[in-house]
Amino acid sequence: MKQNTIPQLLDQALANPAQAQFLVPEAIARFRGFGGVRIEDDLVVTVDGTEDLAQGTIPQTVEEIEELMAEGQQEDVFVPQLRAQEKLGQ
Numbered sequence: 001m002k003q004n005t006i007p008q009l010l011d012q013a014l015a016n017p018a019q020a021q022f023l024v025p026e027a028i029a030r031f032r033g034f035g036g037v038r039i040e041d042d043l044v045v046t047v048d049g050t051e052d053l054a055q056g057t058i059p060q061t062v063e064e065i066e067e068l069m070a071e072g073q074q075e076d077v078f079v080p081q082l083r084a085q086e087k088l089g090q
Contacts, residue, residue, distance in 0.1 A: 007032065037065075044087055053083040 010028055013019040039060065042053045059065045 006036070042081075042084070044084060051087070053087075057083075 010032070014023060014025060014028070039058075041055075043050045044053060059068050
């Protein structure tokens with residue numbers, strides 16, 4: 001299966017009139033080399049439902065992320081993993 005890279009996907013979208021009408025090429029060009037940020041949630045699924053292990057511990061908004069970045073790394077702890085271990089009694 002062929003993997004598309006982000007630049008390829010952007011080029012395809014810009015070339016497609018149905019998609020291009022929703023894009024701002026100048027803004028895309030300005031940030032094209034920036035990379036990106038990926039924010040994920042870690043969920044535990046149980047018979048009672050789900051629990052977001054990172055809720056309240058991982059910054060979600062731009063302001064929260066910028067505040068964390070300004071503080072610098074305080075400790076090397078993967079909070080969702082610790083909460084999962086607590087839930088499982090490990």
